[in-house]
Every structure is written in structure tokens, then in C-alpha cells.
Amino acid sequence: MAKTVLKNILQILIILIFNNFLAQKTPEKLPKNAVNDTISKKDTIVVKKESLDDILRTKADDQRRDIPKKMTFLNKNAQVKYQDMQIDADYISIDDNKNLIYARGKQDSLGKIIEPVITTQAGKKYETNEFSYNTKTKQAIAFNARTEESEGVIIAQKTKKYNDSVFAMRKADYTTDDYFIKKKDTAADYFMRAYNIKLIKTKNKSQIVTGPIQMFIEQVPTPLYLPFAILPFSAKRAAGILIPSFGEREDVGFFLNGIGYYQPIGEHFDLKVLADIYTKGSWNLRPQVNYQKKYRYSGNFTADIGTMVRGIKGLDDYTKNSTYRINWTHSQDSKANPFLTFSASVDIVSTKFYNNPLNNNYIFNQNVLNTQQNSTVTLTKRFLKLPMTITGTASYSQNFATGLADLRLPQMNVAINQFYLFKSRTGIRQGLLENITVNTGFNLTNFVNTQENELFKKEMWDKMQTGLKNNIALATNTTLAKYFTFSLSANIDNALTTKTLNRYYDPVKNVTVDEINKNFTGYSTFSTSASLQTTLYGMMKFKKGSAIEAVRHMMTPSIGFTYSPDFSSPNFGYYRNYYNANGALTPYSIFEKGIIGSPSSGMVGALGFNIGNNIEMKVKSKSDSTGVKKIKIFESLNLAGSYNFAAKDHPWSIFTINGQSSFFNNKLTVNTSLSLEPYKIDFSSGSDTGVRTEQFGHFSVQGFNVQLSYPLSSEIFGEKTDYAKKYASKGEVRNENYYFDDDHYAHFDQAWTLNISANYAYSKGLSRLPNKIASIGLDGSIKLTPYWNINGSTHYDMVTKELAYTRIGFSRDQRSFTINFNWVPFGQYKVYDFFIGIKANILSDALKYKDRSFTQPNAPF
Numbered sequence: 001m002a003k004t005v006l007k008n009i010l011q012i013l014i015i016l017i018f019n020n021f022l023a024q025k026t027p028e029k030l031p032k033n034a035v036n037d038t039i040s041k042k043d044t045i046v047v048k049k050e051s052l053d054d055i056l057r058t059k060a061d062d063q064r065r066d067i068p069k070k071m072t073f074l075n076k077n078a079q080v081k082y083q084d085m086q087i088d089a090d091y092i093s094i095d096d097n098k099n100l101i102y103a104r105g106k107q108d109s110l111g112k113i114i115e116p117v118i119t120t121q122a123g124k125k126y127e128t129n130e131f132s133y134n135t136k137t138k139q140a141i142a143f144n145a146r147t148e149e150s151e152g153v154i155i156a157q158k159t160k161k162y163n164d165s166v167f168a169m170r171k172a173d174y175t176t177d178d179y180f181i182k183k184k185d186t187a188a189d190y191f192m193r194a195y196n197i198k199l200i201k202t203k204n205k206s207q208i209v210t211g212p213i214q215m216f217i218e219q220v221p222t223p224l225y226l227p228f229a230i231l232p233f234s235a236k237r238a239a240g241i242l243i244p245s246f247g248e249r250e251d252v253g254f255f256l257n258g259i260g261y262y263q264p265i266g267e268h269f270d271l272k273v274l275a276d277i278y279t280k281g282s283w284n285l286r287p288q289v290n291y292q293k294k295y296r297y298s299g300n301f302t303a304d305i306g307t308m309v310r311g312i313k314g315l316d317d318y319t320k321n322s323t324y325r326i327n328w329t330h331s332q333d334s335k336a337n338p339f340l341t342f343s344a345s346v347d348i349v350s351t352k353f354y355n356n357p358l359n360n361n362y363i364f365n366q367n368v369l370n371t372q373q374n375s376t377v378t379l380t381k382r383f384l385k386l387p388m389t390i391t392g393t394a395s396y397s398q399n400f401a402t403g404l405a406d407l408r409l410p411q412m413n414v415a416i417n418q419f420y421l422f423k424s425r426t427g428i429r430q431g432l433l434e435n436i437t438v439n440t441g442f443n444l445t446n447f448v449n450t451q452e453n454e455l456f457k458k459e460m461w462d463k464m465q466t467g468l469k470n471n472i473a474l475a476t477n478t479t480l481a482k483y484f485t486f487s488l489s490a491n492i493d494n495a496l497t498t499k500t501l502n503r504y505y506d507p508v509k510n511v512t513v514d515e516i517n518k519n520f521t522g523y524s525t526f527s528t529s530a531s532l533q534t535t536l537y538g539m540m541k542f543k544k545g546s547a548i549e550a551v552r553h554m555m556t557p558s559i560g561f562t563y564s565p566d567f568s569s570p571n572f573g574y575y576r577n578y579y580n581a582n583g584a585l586t587p588y589s590i591f592e593k594g595i596i597g598s599p600s601s602g603m604v605g606a607l608g609f610n611i612g613n614n615i616e617m618k619v620k621s622k623s624d625s626t627g628v629k630k631i632k633i634f635e636s637l638n639l640a641g642s643y644n645f646a647a648k649d650h651p652w653s654i655f656t657i658n659g660q661s662s663f664f665n666n667k668l669t670v671n672t673s674l675s676l677e678p679y680k681i682d683f684s685s686g687s688d689t690g691v692r693t694e695q696f697g698h699f700s701v702q703g704f705n706v707q708l709s710y711p712l713s714s715e716i717f718g719e720k721t722d723y724a725k726k727y728a729s730k731g732e733v734r735n736e737n738y739y740f741d742d743d744h745y746a747h748f749d750q751a752w753t754l755n756i757s758a759n760y761a762y763s764k765g766l767s768r769l770p771n772k773i774a775s776i777g778l779d780g781s782i783k784l785t786p787y788w789n790i791n792g793s794t795h796y797d798m799v800t801k802e803l804a805y806t807r808i809g810f811s812r813d814q815r816s817f818t819i820n821f822n823w824v825p826f827g828q829y830k831v832y833d834f835f836i837g838i839k840a841n842i843l844s845d846a847l848k849y850k851d852r853s854f855t856q857p858n859a860p861f
Contacts, residue, residue, distance in 0.1 A: 056135075057081040060092070070096035078103070082135065089117040089131070099136040105129050116146070122164070124148075138163060145169075147199070149206055150233035152176040156197065167199040173216075174208065174231070176838060177816040179734065189815045190217045194229070206233040217814075217836075224836075242274065245820075245835035249360070251310055253279035257360050257833065260286075268293050276358050281309035284323075284358035299330035299344070308356035323356050325349040339382045346375040348396065351403055351452055363829045364822050366805060373398045387417040398452070405455065408447050415441040421474070432488065436476040443469045447595045467596035468522075470494040484534045495596040496522035503578050503588050512580065514593065523574050523591065525567055525599045531560030549618040549628060556612035562642075567599035574599045606653075608642035635660045649694060652678045654702060668710045675703040681766060688768045704762040712754040712780075723747055734815060737786040754780035774798035787813040 061076035072094040074080070080087045080094070080101060090106035105128070106115035116127040119142075127146035134140070140161040147154045147167075153176075156169035175181075175191040194210035208231040215224040226241070244259035260274035269291045276284040284306030292298035304325040311317035330344040354368045362368055375396040382389050391413045397406040420429070421436040429435050448464045470493070477487040502515040538553040568575040568587060580586045589598035613634060621629035641655040657674040680698040681690035724730070727739040727747060738746040757777040764770040775798060781791035789811045795804040805827060812819040816839055823832040 053135075054083045056094070058092075058094070072096075085119065085121045085133070087117065087119050087131065087133075090115060099134055101133045101135065103128075103131045113144075116144075128159075148181065149199070149208075153181050154197070154199070154208070165201050167201075169197040169199065171195050172197045175816070179815055184732075185734070187219065190215065190817055192216070192229070207231060208233075242272070243836075245833050247360070247831060247833040249278070250830040252282045252308070252358075255279070255360070276306070276360075278309075278358070281307075282358055283307055286359065295333050296336045297330065297332045297342075299328070302327045304353075304359055306358045308358060321352060321356050323350050323353045323358065325353055339384065341380045342378070344377045346377065346396075347373050348375060349373055349398065351398070351400055354400065357829070360831055360833055363824055363831055364807060364833070368829060369805065371400050373400075387419065389415045389417075391415070403452060404449055405452055406447070406449050407455070407460075408445060410444075410446060412444040413441060414443075430478075432476045432478050432486075435478060436474060439471075439473040439475075441471065443471075445469075445595055465595040466498045467594060468496040469596050480532075484532055487531045487533070488529075490526065490528045492524070492526045494522065494524045495591075496520070497591065497594050497596050499594060500590040501588070501592050501594070502590070503576075503592075505578060505580055510581065516593075521590075522596075523567070523572070523599050525564070527562060527564035527604070529560055529562040531558055533558035547620055549620065551615065551617040551633075554614040556614075558610050558612075560608050560610075562604060562606050562608065564600060564604045566601065566603040566646075568601035572599070575601065602648075603646035604644060605646035606642045606644040608640070608653075610638060610640045613637040632662055632666075635662060650679060650692060652696060654678070655699070664710075667712075667716070668708065671705075671707045673703070673705045674701065676700070677702045683768055690766045690768065692766065700764075701762070702764050704760075706758075706760050708756075708758040710756045712756065714750065714752045721747075721749070748786055750783055750785075752780065752782035754778065772799055775804070789813075 058072065058074055058078075058080050060074035060078040062074070064073045064075075065071075066073070074092040074094075076090065078087075078089050078092040080092055080103075082101075087101065087103050089103035091104045093102045094100075095102070103117045103119075105113040105117045108114050113129040116129060117131045119126045119128065119131055125148065126142065128142040129144040131142045131145075132140060138161075140159075142159040142161075143157070145154075145156050145159040147156070147159070152174055154169065154172050154174050156172035158170040159172075160168045162168065171193070172195075173188070173191040173193050174197075175188040177185075177188040177190065179185045180188040192213050192215050194213040196211040198209045200207055200209065208229070210229045210231075213226050213229045215222045224243075229241075242258060242260040242262055244256040246254070246256050248254045255276060255278045257276050258274050259277070260272060262270070262272045264270045269289060272288040272290075274286040274288070276282075276286070284304060286302065286304050288303075289301045290298075291300070302325075304323070306323055308319075308321045308323060310319045326346070326348045328344055328346040330342065332341050332343060334341075354362065354370050357363055357368055377394045379392040380389065381391075393408065393411045393413070395406075395408045395411065399405070416439070418437055418439050420434070421438055422433050424430075424434050444467075446464060446466050448460055450460045450463060454460045472492040472494075473489065474491075475487065475489040477485055480486045498518060498520055500517050500519060500521055502517055504513055504515070505511075506513050534557065536555045536557070538555070540551045540553075542548050542550065568589070574591065575587050575589050577585050577587050587601070589601070591598045614636060615633040617631050617633060618628045619631055620627065637657070637659040639655070639657050642653045644651045644653070655676040655678060657672075657676070659670075659672045661670045662668065663670070676699045677692075678696055678699055680693045680695040681700060682693050683690045685691070723739040727741050729740045730736065731738040731740065731746070735746070738748050740746055755778070757779075759773065759775050759777075761773040762770055775795055777793070777795040779793040781789060783789050790809070791811070792806070792808040794806040796802075797804050803826070806825060808823045808825065810821040818837050818839065820835045820837070821832065824830060
């Protein structure tokens, strides 16, 4: 017992002594004025700053730590995670002394990298052969780094990362080849190589800035150089240089067509400035402005201003002409203001603009064949409570053949909505009175026909004509005897003008003088008509078993009587007489040269007729599920003419026949028209212009026209082949559109289209010799392979026996870009044009594949 107590006391003493020893501390000197219980600042523990800002996590199949050298080695499936960065590689080393992480891809027996290092940071993935990263400075160096940006990929021999925003690259290739990006192919079909590249990243966008840059196609260097390039990687519009097409024209030499610059301006505008340059001295400048405000309006302004130089200076064939074209289009969104709309289509060109085109696009799209140009500006006002619509218009029309221009400024039309003259008593309109409708309105016009050099000058204003016209149209109809539709109508025209005509013969000068008087006057005219129409059906059935089962004929005959008085009667005062050079008393209308037109002369009491026909037949058809098929023989066949009971001579009018038919499953369309003169034309005087006699019944052809159009395609003549079932193997990568047979021959759909058009026109009138026009046109395309396409168009004039406008085009799809070649081999403008265009939207502005403008869905409006 005593031993046990002694043992316990001894253990307690040893513990107390040991604890006292651990608690001992050398007392420090206190300042003289220090209080004994004051705690010294040196009691605070200072922790040394760590070399890493975060935990560095590692894993690998084989890990080794060299403690003396402070190195960590990771082999096989190595991975390091640090902050937002993850590195996956075959081999990784971590040097704590240098704060350096080094990674290398998997090597084969010859030391070639066969699997890259994959670095992921901030959602971006980078592939490199070798990679080193300084955890203290945040800088990195990579070799053969593969960086994906937007729609493209950059592969640089050496890349240095200065920070998260700036990367410097040496000998880097940039491409948008989708096959290469997705690693379907080991080589890009094109790339752009620069020896110095800076990649700048911000929160919202990135961009590449390069020094001299060269384009390579299929690993072959091209002469396409740029002194620098700026490629923005952003969904927003961005500025860029526009690369031109190039080629040669016989009259102006070699050219660059469409070189320029694209610049967005704010949210609603963009500007494109293009230039066309020719080696023989011609030049053209083409500014283009597009604008759009969502749910409000959109439009564009374009201009062509240039100088055409032909021939050699000092020789007779030398010419120098200045040309211009100004075009403006504007349209208003229907949601903006349904009661007030404004639209504009202005196209003003110099008289000889299309004879001297400096923009080759006008040649390829056949604008050089234009003979007239029209411009219109329209303002329309509608009312919520008033039943009317007011439309104001300014129009300008140019005729390049005559050099004359028609200007209407302004022109205003007030249209009153159609209304019924009488109310219905029962709610259902019946009879002639309850069905009377009234249409009326006013039309104010200021019109002048003038030379281009007289526009907005005193000469133009002196010739300006002003006219106001009102039309009141009443119409009604009813059904008679169930099968006939009876219609009545009346038209009243009221017109006012500021100028009238006074005509007389001047015997001294031996000319007929037309003197314009400035005075305010007008006229009123009226006419009435009545018509009766019905529809008749006829069916002819054939024997059972016959290939043709039935023919159906639908006829729509109508007769109508029209009456209007003789407004050339002296009672109205609309017509006057003068003695011509032969001394004969000759009538003329005082409104003859006015804008409001002249009242009709001679009484009209004419009975007109029109017979419309539609003929179809049913034939047996195995391809149709019903076993029969309808074929239209004549979709329409109309015969029309009239007899004027009040006419003093030639009461019969010219008879007209018009027809339209479709054949071969509505593929071949035929339109025909024929005019027949019922009276004999007499040429006994020896003149080339005949005289219309009173001998009725000769029915000579005065005009005939036929137009044919037949679109052909590979789908019409060939059955679609299921290549997947017929052939076992399909090509890979670029040959994925080909199927291969057992002999390794490729098979594919060889689609083609060919539109054949023909036109024949015969017109004679009172001439002895007729005028004939006959031409055949071809327009088509054929895919030689899934990536080669040939297209073209030509017209052959069978009268002159010469080829008219002809164009041939070739295009090649090169995965990520296209090659286009257009050629006009003969004619007034012989030209060829060659163009390479990138498909990717990121380069569409920079390399002119398509205009990245407001029509794109990513435009910020």
C-alpha cells in the first residue's frame, strides 16, 4: 500500500517538473518606463509568404519527389490543377525553386510528339508539344501551340503568354478550315502565315494583330500578301480591309475590282468604300452606306463615280468619259407607323453610264443591256376614321436611247375607298340598285419631258405641265335567269390643266406651228357600258379502255355594249380646226400635248365580244394514284373584237387571239398572241406604207408572238439513286460525298439544270415589210463533282445569226473557301474575273466572301 502511494507521488512530481521545464522562457529586457504586465510586439508570430497563391493538386500513374532539389516528377497520365488552370500531359515536372511547371506530350520511340499537352484555362483549351508556366509571374511559353479562337485555329511555333490578355506568337498559321479544326484532316486546305502575331483578349472580344501575312493554299505559297492584318473575334461588326477580285478586260486592261475598306459607324450605320483600278488609266470609286433601325426603317446609299479611259492618248481612238451612278433605297417597317409610310427607290445614272461600266458586276449580271432607269419616292398617308388614302410621289425616268428624261414632281393621288351608293334593306344585297358601287379619287400631276442637261433649269420649268384629274366610276351587277351575269357601268372623267395648244400653219416658214398657251381650262367626258356573261361546259367522253378518257371544254362568252358621245363636236369646244399645208381643214385637240390627255373624237356605239376557253383532257396514268391524270391543252384561249355602229368607216376592230398552254407536267410554258386585220391593206401606190381599205374579210396577220420556256434538270430525267444501299463504302474527310464501288470508282449525284427559252415576234401593221425578232436562250449549270460547278448563259439571235450576250462561270468548293471564275468571251465587253473567298463569317469582311452587313442575324440592332 505504502509503495503504491509513493509511486503515484513520484509520477506527479516528474510531470510537474517536466511541464515547468517546457514552460520556461528567457525573460526579455523591458524598456525603462515599461510596466511589468505589458506584452511585447515580438510575441506576434510572422508567417513567411507562400510561393503559391493556391493549392497545387497533382496526380499521375508514377510520382517522384526529389526533396533536396525541391522537384516533383509526374509520369504517365500526369495532371496538375492550379487555380483556374488544368494541365494534362504524359510528363510534368514542378520546380519549387524556380516556381516553374514544365509539361511535355507523349513521345514515340523516335522522340516525336504523338499526343499533345492539353492546357485548359478559363474555359479555353490549348494543345501544345511542350509547355512551361511560371506560377509567380503568371507567364508561360509553349511550343507548337494550337489555339482555337472563334471559327478558326492558330498554330504557332512558339507562343509566349505575358498575362491572361496578351499572347505573342512566332511563325504562326491561322485557318478556318473546319475539317482541320475538327481533326478530320492533318493538313488545312488553306492558312495565312505571319511570322509575328499578337493575340489580345478582353472580356467581350479578342483580336489578332499581325505583321506581314501571306496566304497558302494546299501548302503552296501564293502571291497574296498583306502588309498587316487585324482579325477581330467578336459577334459584333468590325472594320476590315476588303480584298478585290482581279482579271482582264479587253478595252481597259488588267484590273483590281472591289478593293476597299469596311467600317461600322455606331449601332445603325456602316460604311464600305470600294475602288476599281485598271492598268490603262480608268478608275472608279464606290462608297456604300447601309443603315437600319429595328422596327423602324432600313436602307442603303451607293454611288459609282469614275473615269473611263479607252485607247491611247494622242491617237484617234482615245476617249475619256466621266460616269456616275447614284442609288438610294429606303423602306419603312410596317410596324413603325401603319398610317404614314415612306419608301424610296432612287437610281440616277449618267446617260452613257452603262456603255462605260467600270464595275464589272454590271457586265456579269447584264445591267449593261439596260435601256431605261426609273426612280420613285413615295409618301402614303392613311386615316383611322376617314375613308381615304393620300399618296404623294416623285418619279424620274431616263431613256438612254433618246437621252430624254421624264420627271413627275410632285404627283399626288387621293383615293376614296369604294362604297355602296344605297343601303341594303335585308342585309343581303340584291338587284341592280343595291349593288351599285362607287369608286372615285383625284390625281394631281406635274410632268415634264426634258433633256438631262436641262434638269431644274429655266428651260425645264417652262416646259412643266400641271394637270388635275378626277374619275368617278359606278358599277353594278345582278344575276339573270340563274346562268347569266348582267353588269352595268359608267365612267365620268373631269380634268383641269394650265396649258392648252393653239396650232396653225405658217406659210412663210412652211411649217406647222404648235403654240402653247398658259391658261386654266379643262374638260369633262363620260361613257357607259353594259355586258352579259355566262359560262358553258362541254364534255366529250371516249370509249372505255381508250388512252384518253375525256376532254372537257369550258367556254366563257361575253358581249358588251359601250357608248360615248363625239367630244370633237364644236358644242364641247375641246377641238379646233386649222388649215394644213395642203389647205385642208384639219381638226386637233387643244389638250393634245397636255398631261391630262385628250377627249376621244368620234362617237362610239360599239358592240364588243370576248370568248374565253379552257380545254383539258383526262388520260390514263400509272404514276398517279387515281389512275388518271389531267392535262391542260389550253389554260386560256381568248378571242376578242368589236363592231362600232357609230363609226363612219372601218367599224370592225382588229381581232386578237391570246393563248397560254403548259406541257410535260407543266414544265413547258407557251404563251402566244395573234392579231388579225379584217380589212384589206392596199399597197398599189408603191409606198412601203399601206392604206386600210373598206374591203372586209381578208384577215391578214398584223402581229404574232410566241414565247416558250422549258426548265430541265437531272431530277426530271433520272431516278434518285440510294448510294448508301447500292455501295458498301463511303469516302472519309473531304470525300464524304462520294460512294465507292468494289473497284474503288467514285459515284455521286451529278445534278444539272438547263432553262431553255425561245421568243419569236412578228409585227407588220400597215408596213409592206414585216419586222421579225427571233432568239433562243440557254441558262444552266452542271456539277461535274460535288465540289466543281459550271454555270453560264447565252442567247442566239436567229435573225442576225449571231450570239448575243454570253457568260461562262466556274466555281470550286475548297472546304473552307471558294474559287470563282467568270468570263464573257465576246461582245462589246470581253472580261474575265477571278476571285477567292473565305466562307467563315469571321473573315467575310476581311476577305470579301460576302458582305457582313445588317442582313446578318448577329447585327446588333
